Amino acid sequence: MAMAGEAAMVVGTGMIGTGVLLGAASTRKVVLASADAGLRGRLKNSLAGMRWEVYEAAGGAEAMARLDEVRPEALLVDSWLPDLEVGEFAGQIRMLYPAVELMRMDGGADGKARSPRRNELLHALREAQGPVANDTAAWNAAPVAVPVVPVVTRIVESDARRSPEAGMMLPEMIGESAAMRELARLIRLVAARSTTVLIEGETGAGKEVVAKAIHRLSDRVSKPFAVLNCAAIPEALLEAELFGHTRGAFTGAVQSRTGRIEAAHGGTLFLDEIGEMPLALQAKMLRFLECGELQRVGDNETTRVDVRIIAATHQPLEKRSAEGTFRLDLYHRLAVFPVEVPALRERMEDLGLLVEHILAKMGERMPRKRLSEAAMARLREHCWPGNVRELMHVLERATILAGDAMEIGAEEIRYRRTPR
Numbered sequence: 233m234a235m236a237g238e239a240a241m242v243v244g245t246g247m248i249g250t251g252v253l254l255g256a257a258s259t260r261k262v263v264l265a266s267a268d269a270g271l272r273g274r275l276k277n278s279l280a281g282m283r284w285e286v287y288e289a290a291g292g293a294e295a296m297a298r299l300d301e302v303r304p305e306a307l308l309v310d311s312w313l314p315d316l317e318v319g320e321f322a323g324q325i326r327m328l329y330p331a332v333e334l335m336r337m338d339g340g341a342d343g344k345a346r347s348p349r350r351n352e353l354l355h356a357l358r359e360a361q362g363p364v365a366n367d368t369a370a371w372n373a374a375p376v377a378v379p380v381v382p383v384v385t386r387i388v389e390s391d392a393r394r395s396p397e398a399g400m401m402l403p404e405m406i407g408e409s410a411a412m413r414e415l416a417r418l419i420r421l422v423a424a425r426s427t428t429v430l431i432e433g434e435t436g437a438g439k440e441v442v443a444k445a446i447h448r449l450s451d452r453v454s455k456p457f458a459v460l461n462c463a464a465i466p467e468a469l470l471e472a473e474l475f476g477h478t479r480g481a482f483t484g485a486v487q488s489r490t491g492r493i494e495a496a497h498g499g500t501l502f503l504d505e506i507g508e509m510p511l512a513l514q515a516k517m518l519r520f521l522e523c524g525e526l527q528r529v530g531d532n533e534t535t536r537v538d539v540r541i542i543a544a545t546h547q548p549l550e551k552r553s554a555e556g557t558f559r560l561d562l563y564h565r566l567a568v569f570p571v572e573v574p575a576l577r578e579r580m581e582d583l584g585l586l587v588e589h590i591l592a593k594m595g596e597r598m599p600r601k602r603l604s605e606a607a608m609a610r611l612r613e614h615c616w617p618g619n620v621r622e623l624m625h626v627l628e629r630a631t632i633l634a635g636d637a638m639e640i641g642a643e644e645i646r647y648r649r650t651p652r
């Protein structure tokens with residue numbers, strides 16, 4: 233394994249693309265993460281000439297999988313990735329693979345900026361480049377990956393250090409309150425593993441949003457994200473729905489069927505309202521969680537399935553266990569990594585951002601309206617028992633009630649429950 237700085241030295245003493253064979257006697261492995269296949273191809277050629285064994289990845293999740301597989305000395309990341317924010321991604325890599333040399337490369341062959349940092353990078357690179365920096369023709373003609381690696385590395389490392397601790401928000405999870413930042417930090421920490429997660433929180437607070445974020449940040453992102461609401465399926469059918477069944481397993485089972493667990497193979501299964509799962513089925517679920525094997529209803533064979541389980545509940549499961557309605561062993565197995573989604577009334581400082589986000593989303597379907605100060609004040613007075621979902625409904629109703637007016641007034645903000 234390369235020492236920190238060693239890979240930087242090997243690549244950094246020359247320019248990638250010159251074809252110069254540098255110091256390393258034996259082949260080293262590098263993962264190239266970029267959505268740009270052309271860029272990957274060009275870099276691959278250059279690096280191969282420098283005795284690097286190159287593994288390509290079209291995005292962040294794929295790069296994670298490659299890292300696990302090949303254990304490379306270095307990871308070269310584009311300044312933009314289609315599935316993950318590069319700063320977050322760098323943070324994950326730093327945490328999970330501290331020995332891997334992390335480098336960020338610059339824009340594409342078309343010279344278009346890919347991130348706001350491009351100019352900053354170019355400036356730093358020109359500074360560090362020495363003679364080439366003063367030769368505009370050489371600079372312009374140089375291959376895309378001219379970057380001198382130590383400079384690039386330093387920039388990525390400062391991103392990485394900032395990322396997990398600072399609790400940067402996730403794109404679909406609106407909110408910048410301390411509680412939401414902490415939640416985002418926990419999500420980033422657990423996403424890369426296959427750990428079972430138990431999400432607790434009131435109805436409409438965003439438990440499914442959190443489950444999706446975990447899936448999206450994991451290396452399972454290209455595999456299914458399946459959802460099963462345990463409260464929405466009649467008890468008698470839930471077992472077959474989860475585990476599948478064979479033909480003739482019960483009256484009406486005219487053909488065999490794959491269950492939701494199997495259908496999510498390789499991906500994530502989100503079990504909403506897990507507290508509603510019948511006790512008998514809880515035992516079967518626990519067996520699956522412990523050995524990763526399942527038995528379809530009516531089948532004697534077992535099947536091995538690789539699924540990450542994320543469960544959610546709005547009920548305190550520990551209390552339910554004490555009452556005997558939820559198995560304590562299953563509770564402990566699910567709650568390996570518990571996260572709590574804060575209720576909206578506990579993070580009212582996020583209200584403005586959420587309103588903006590919801591109005592902007594609604595603006596994609598109908599003319600976008602704005603909220604008067606009085607309407608906003610009325611929203612602030614409410615206690616939001618239905619959380620973000622209730623806010624969405626209130627704003628949708630208000631938009632309709634406002635008719636042709638572009639501004640929503642306080643009188644259009646109406647609740648179905650009594651405000652506090």
Ligand SMILES: Nc1ncnc2c1ncn2[C@@H]1O[C@H](COP(=O)(O)OP(=O)(O)OP(=O)(O)O)[C@@H](O)[C@H]1O
Pocket residue numbers: 404405406407433434435436437438439440441442504546589620621624
């Ligand atoms: N932080 C958030 N940012 C943006 N949208 C959110 C956020 N939290 C929740 N929402 C939106 O609010 C709605 C309800 O969220 P979600 O379904 O995740 O809640 P839940 O806690 O799973 O609800 P339930 O307990 O009823 O299943 C969804 O439309 C979701 O997109």
